Amino acid sequence: MNSPLLELKGLCSTVFSEDTDQQIPILKGVDLAINKGEIHVLMGVNGSGKSSLAHVLMGHPNHQITEGEARFDGTPIQDMEPDERARAGMFLAFQYPHAIGGLPVGTFLKAAVEARRSEEVPFRVFKRELDAALEKLGISKEFLGRSLNEGFSGGEKKRNEILQMHLLKPTLAMLDETDSGLDVDALKKVFHDVREFANQDNALLVITHYDRVLDYIQPTHVHIMSDGRIVKSGGADLSKRIDEEGFEAVLGVEASV
Amino acid sequence: MSSEKTEVDFDVAEINKDYERLYGFHTNTDYLKNSTRGVSPDIIRQISKIKNEPEWMLEFRLSSLEIFNSMPDPTWMDGSVFDEINYEDLYYYASAGDKKYNDWNDVPEDIKDTFERLGVPEAERKFLAGVSAQFESEVVYHHLQEELEKKGVIFLDFDTGVQKHGDLIRKYIAKLVPQGDNKFAALNSACWSGGSFVYIPPGVKVEIPLQAYFRINAESIGQFERTIIIADKGSSVHYIEGCTAPTYSKTAFHTGVIELFAEEDAYLRYTTIQNWSTNVLNLVTQRAIAKKNATVEWMDGNLGAKTTMKYPAVYLAEPGARGRVVSIGYANKGQRQDAGAKMIHAAPHTTSSITAKSISHNGGRSSYRGLIKVNKGASHVKTDVECDALLLDDFSESDTYPTIDVRERKDVSVMHEATVGKVSDETIYYLKSRGIKEEDALLMVVNGFIQEFTRELPMEYAVELNRLIALEMEGSIG
Ligand SMILES: Nc1ncnc2c1ncn2[C@@H]1O[C@H](COP(=O)(O)OP(=O)(O)OP(=O)(O)O)[C@@H](O)[C@H]1O
Ligand SMILES: [Mg+2]
Numbered sequence: 001m002n003s004p005l006l007e008l009k010g011l012c013s014t015v016f017s018e019d020t021d022q023q024i025p026i027l028k029g030v031d032l033a034i035n036k037g038e039i040h041v042l043m044g045v046n047g048s049g050k051s052s053l054a055h056v057l058m059g060h061p062n063h064q065i066t067e068g069e070a071r072f073d074g075t076p077i078q079d080m081e082p083d084e085r086a087r088a089g090m091f092l093a094f095q096y097p098h099a100i101g102g103l104p105v106g107t108f109l110k111a112a113v114e115a116r117r118s119e120e121v122p123f124r125v126f127k128r129e130l131d132a133a134l135e136k137l138g139i140s141k142e143f144l145g146r147s148l149n150e151g152f153s154g155g156e157k158k159r160n161e162i163l164q165m166h167l168l169k170p171t172l173a174m175l176d177e178t179d180s181g182l183d184v185d186a187l188k189k190v191f192h193d194v195r196e197f198a199n200q201d202n203a204l205l206v207i208t209h210y211d212r213v214l215d216y217i218q219p220t221h222v223h224i225m226s227d228g229r230i231v232k233s234g235g236a237d238l239s240k241r242i243d244e245e246g247f248e249a250v251l252g253v254e255a256s257v
Numbered sequence: 258m259s260s261e262k263t264e265v266d267f268d269v270a271e272i273n274k275d276y277e278r279l280y281g282f283h284t285n286t287d288y289l290k291n292s293t294r295g296v297s298p299d300i301i302r303q304i305s306k307i308k309n310e311p312e313w314m315l316e317f318r319l320s321s322l323e324i325f326n327s328m329p330d331p332t333w334m335d336g337s338v339f340d341e342i343n344y345e346d347l348y349y350y351a352s353a354g355d356k357k358y359n360d361w362n363d364v365p366e367d368i369k370d371t372f373e374r375l376g377v378p379e380a381e382r383k384f385l386a387g388v389s390a391q392f393e394s395e396v397v398y399h400h401l402q403e404e405l406e407k408k409g410v411i412f413l414d415f416d417t418g419v420q421k422h423g424d425l426i427r428k429y430i431a432k433l434v435p436q437g438d439n440k441f442a443a444l445n446s447a448c449w450s451g452g453s454f455v456y457i458p459p460g461v462k463v464e465i466p467l468q469a470y471f472r473i474n475a476e477s478i479g480q481f482e483r484t485i486i487i488a489d490k491g492s493s494v495h496y497i498e499g500c501t502a503p504t505y506s507k508t509a510f511h512t513g514v515i516e517l518f519a520e521e522d523a524y525l526r527y528t529t530i531q532n533w534s535t536n537v538l539n540l541v542t543q544r545a546i547a548k549k550n551a552t553v554e555w556m557d558g559n560l561g562a563k564t565t566m567k568y569p570a571v572y573l574a575e576p577g578a579r580g581r582v583v584s585i586g587y588a589n590k591g592q593r594q595d596a597g598a599k600m601i602h603a604a605p606h607t608t609s610s611i612t613a614k615s616i617s618h619n620g621g622r623s624s625y626r627g628l629i630k631v632n633k634g635a636s637h638v639k640t641d642v643e644c645d646a647l648l649l650d651d652f653s654e655s656d657t658y659p660t661i662d663v664r665e666r667k668d669v670s671v672m673h674e675a676t677v678g679k680v681s682d683e684t685i686y687y688l689k690s691r692g693i694k695e696e697d698a699l700l701m702v703v704n705g706f707i708q709e710f711t712r713e714l715p716m717e718y719a720v721e722l723n724r725l726i727a728l729e730m731e732g733s734i735g
Contacts, residue, residue: 058690059690081695082690083689083691083692086691092690094687094690098681098683100701101705101706102704102706102708103701108688111693111697112692147705
């Protein structure tokens with residue numbers, strides 16, 4: 001078998017806290033392998049390090065790898081800029097997407113698509129793709145004229161993230177609590193769509209607290225994170241147990257930090 | 258029309274020749290060292306005579322010169338700015354106006370380079386460099402001119418305006434910017450050359466923007482441009498001055514006076530984007546009056562120049578008048594953009610809004626200097642000021658000097674909001690996580706920041722401004 005799409009070995013990280021001006025240890029030895037064609041779900045109590053892991057992988061400027069290894073498509077990513085990682089095929093749907101005043105969504109999307117493909121995309125070609133994606137996700141065209149994430153409702157932000165995933169076609173899409181903020185109908189639509197997006201040439205890492213999401217996306221793997229480590233891995237049944245019994249019961253007392 | 262134009266051209270050529278012969282005018286600097294310096298009444302008399310100006314204009318110039326000579330430098334800014342002005346050299350400026358390059362080959366390399374990168378078409382480039390009047394768009398312009406003439410619109414350079422519509426100009430000149438308003442206005446009044454004279458008859462709506470560079474015998478924005486625009490009752494016009502390509506000036510001093518008159522129910526917008534070369538000290542007095550239910554809008558973009566001092570004003574003279582200023586400034590290394598706006602509410606039921614955006618970069622300094630004045634009796638007034646500063650690094654500066662002077666209490670609403678911000682790492686990270694390179698990400702944020710200005714521009718100007726900002730920012734990231 002080829003090397004995994006994403007491979008983490010004993011990954012440790014710190015985050016720079018602007019309040020205290022200190023490096024705080026977050027990831028404490030994460031091992032994980034994700035292959036193409038797989039759908040992984042990452043669960044865990046608040047503050048266990050799920051978002052941090054996603055940001056470490058995407059290259060957040062405040063998060064630093066201190067030990068261990070992270071490879072994407074066989075290449076170590078530690079020294080790659082976030083934009084290089086994105087062009088290589090990584091994508092993160094943010095838990096809290098940033099707002100940029102005066103930057104129209106449409107302009108942003110075209111720039112992102114052209115960056116990802118490293119070529120100019122003719123307007124007509126772009127528009128065709130965009131229209132299709134908008135229709136699929138039930139997003140109105142007026143949306144394109146609005147400033148990026150500015151004044152967006154929680155659900156609009158999340159849908160916008162998924163829209164980007166569709167247009168950028170990453171090989172590894174990490175979705176950080178994309179379900180939160182979506183109403184029931186939107187949740188169904190978006191995750192049905194995420195499921196459709198998944199194929200044999202890409203992989204998903206979905207961070208969520210809700211078992212319901214798993215019903216839509218039918219994961220191949222489920223991981224539980226606790227205090228900066230993946231402490232338990234299994235199949236879809238693992239999340240069923242957590243949903244019914246809670247983290248504490250499944251993992252034992254040490255998880256209740 | 259074309260024969261008339263040739264005549265004018267001939268006159269201009271004659272003037273130059275004559276002038277050279279009479280006064281030993283040469284571009285070489287030895288001459289400057291050896292000749293009489295400063296602006297003397299004699300020189301003013303000569304200029305006026307050569308231009309064949311009416312007596313009243315000569316008197317206007319002479320009295321302005323007297324005022325200029327007796328006035329101190331403005332005191333609201335630190336004097337060091339003015340120390341650099343060498344009034345001695347004004348002999349040269351006053352006589353020649355803006356010296357254009359006669360050959361594209363003579364234009365300095367960096368300027369040429371910028372033109373190339375802006376993608377300005379060859380013809381336009383030639384024109385902008387002052388190479389020839391045979392601008393291709395002249396044909397287009399002539400059609401426009403005919404249309405406008407049928408409607409009674411006057412759109413001329415100021416000199417021709419004085420020749421053909423002296424009475425009209427005499428009635429309006431210096432009504433808003435008196436000769437003694439400030440030292441530089443006085444100097445402009447004495448030495449003016451270039452600029453536009455525009456008159457829109459009652460009820461006439463000019464659909465497409467009037468662009469200064471389609472004007473007959475257009476001079477590039479002169480050293481001492483003088484412009485008057487009159488929008489008569491119920492008329493509407495959008496005038497665009499300057500262009501976004503860098504205006505190279507061999508002379509280091511530009512001082513203009515712009516006066517706008519919006520009569521009852523008129524709509525008048527003046528857009529200018531100035532991009533002087535970085536040796537220029539740019540001091541412009543821009544003032545407007547809005548009568549009953551009239552609207553005046555200043556769209557003011559300032560790039561380049563060493564120092565810019567510009568505070569477009571609207572005098573809201575009658576009920577229902579509206580004033581609006583939207584401005585952006587980009588202060589790069591070694592530059593100072595001191596810009597702002599003034600709104601004088603002299604009548605009840607008047608409204609105004611000011612949006613000033615500044616970007617400071619590589620140690621540049623941007624200031625907002627504004628005045629909101631509400632006179633006694635001007636009730637039911639609404640005024641809104643928003644000034645936002647964006648600092649692109651830790652060693653650039655921005656400051657604000659707002660003055661709010663309200664003398665009326667009845668239903669007066671004054672809003673003032675000022676923000677200073679930096680581009681957050683998180684924002685750049687978000688864009689980068691989409692594959693966008695850091696410098697492009699920063700540019701997107703900056704363009705977003707000035708979008709309130711950009712969206713007011715005709716498409717081609719908006720595109721060019723964005724490209725220009727990109728050039729300013731180029732190479733600024735590691
Ligand atoms: N910039 C920061 N400064 C200080 N502490 C931080 C910073 N970023 C993350 N942390 C800390 O790191 C830990 C992990 O946070 P993280 O956001 O990764 O958790 P999470 O598992 O995603 O939680 P949630 O389920 O609430 O989203 C938390 O204790 C958090 O407070
Ligand atoms: Mg999280």
